[in-house]
Amino acid sequence: MSTMAMDTQIGSGSQAAATEAAKPFFSVRDVHAYYGESYIVQGVSLDIRKGEILALLGRNGAGKSSTLRTIARTDDPQMRQGEIWLDGDPIHQMKSYQAAQAGIQLVPEDRRIISGLTVEENIFLAQVAPGTGWGLDQIYESFPRLAERRKQEGVTLSGGEQQMLAIARALARNLKLLLLDEPYEGLAPVIVHEIERILHSIKPLGITTIIVEQNAVAALKLADRAVILDTGEVAFSGTAKEVLDNAELRQEYLAI
Numbered sequence: 001m002s003t004m005a006m007d008t009q010i011g012s013g014s015q016a017a018a019t020e021a022a023k024p025f026f027s028v029r030d031v032h033a034y035y036g037e038s039y040i041v042q043g044v045s046l047d048i049r050k051g052e053i054l055a056l057l058g059r060n061g062a063g064k065s066s067t068l069r070t071i072a073r074t075d076d077p078q079m080r081q082g083e084i085w086l087d088g089d090p091i092h093q094m095k096s097y098q099a100a101q102a103g104i105q106l107v108p109e110d111r112r113i114i115s116g117l118t119v120e121e122n123i124f125l126a127q128v129a130p131g132t133g134w135g136l137d138q139i140y141e142s143f144p145r146l147a148e149r150r151k152q153e154g155v156t157l158s159g160g161e162q163q164m165l166a167i168a169r170a171l172a173r174n175l176k177l178l179l180l181d182e183p184y185e186g187l188a189p190v191i192v193h194e195i196e197r198i199l200h201s202i203k204p205l206g207i208t209t210i211i212v213e214q215n216a217v218a219a220l221k222l223a224d225r226a227v228i229l230d231t232g233e234v235a236f237s238g239t240a241k242e243v244l245d246n247a248e249l250r251q252e253y254l255a256i
């Protein structure tokens with residue numbers, strides 16, 4: 001083989017690797033969703049690379065929770081148009097349990113800790129679901145507060161501890177895309193920092209995250225990318241830094 005041919009081969013190989021790295025891991029393409037006849041998610045598109053954190057922001061009623069629910073394939077709102085792709089898998093035709101099996105885990109605002117079960121039983125129940133996630137040891141290492149309270153009933157935990165348990169439960173399942181709806185709501189800054197530390201620590205493991213937060217500054221400091229919704233449409237898409245640096249944009253859509 002001539003040197004030239006070899007060069008070409010090496011060149012095209014690294015180019016292919018570069019294309020692979022630039023390809024989005026998760027993609028939402030022109031998604032439209034309705035509650036009955038109420039048209040709420042109006043053509044949302046977004047892309048995230050593997051291991052990135054995306055802050056999904058916007059005013060009250062902008063459609064942030066509805067977008068997360070659509071991605072998680074809940075029945076309500078009903079998706080009527082568009083495509084959702086995760087790691088090469090089409091998600092748009094799936095039911096919510098199938099999307100969860102494919103690696104999409106939604107932690108809703110109310111956290112859904114199951115009453116009557118201890119912390120540990122809540123985690124066990126998540127592990128029963130098909131697909132493999134973290135074991136108990138790994139969870140307790142990352143969440144020492146949960147280890148201390150393993151025998152306590154989950155619903156008696158503090159708000160911050162319940163949020164940690166909800167995230168731990170997502171990690172106990174097959175987790176590729178973590179959807180967090182207002183994880184910091186009602187939490188003291190010290191607990192917010194602890195959750196931020198956990199979200200940072202799972203990034204290098206390739207877990208990709210979408211975070212919806214009223215505390216936009218905290219979310220933007222954590223995130224790589226940002227999407228701002230306005231009445232169900234994407235008003236801005238770019239880096240988190242662009243939003244932090246753009247006072248006009250923050251004022252108009254985030255009132256910060």
Ligand SMILES: Nc1ncnc2c1ncn2[C@@H]1O[C@H](COP(=O)(O)OP(=O)(O)OP(=O)(O)O)[C@@H](O)[C@H]1O
Pocket residue numbers: 035038040058059060061062063064065066067076
């Ligand atoms: N179950 C429902 N049935 C009908 N309309 C709904 C339903 N849930 C939400 N909506 C409407 O959809 C729109 C978007 O709501 P959504 O909860 O997605 O907004 P949001 O951006 O998460 O707001 P917030 O910041 O207040 O949580 C709102 O106008 C809301 O009233």
Ligand SMILES: [Mg+2]
Pocket residue numbers: 064065066
């Ligand atoms: Mg909401």
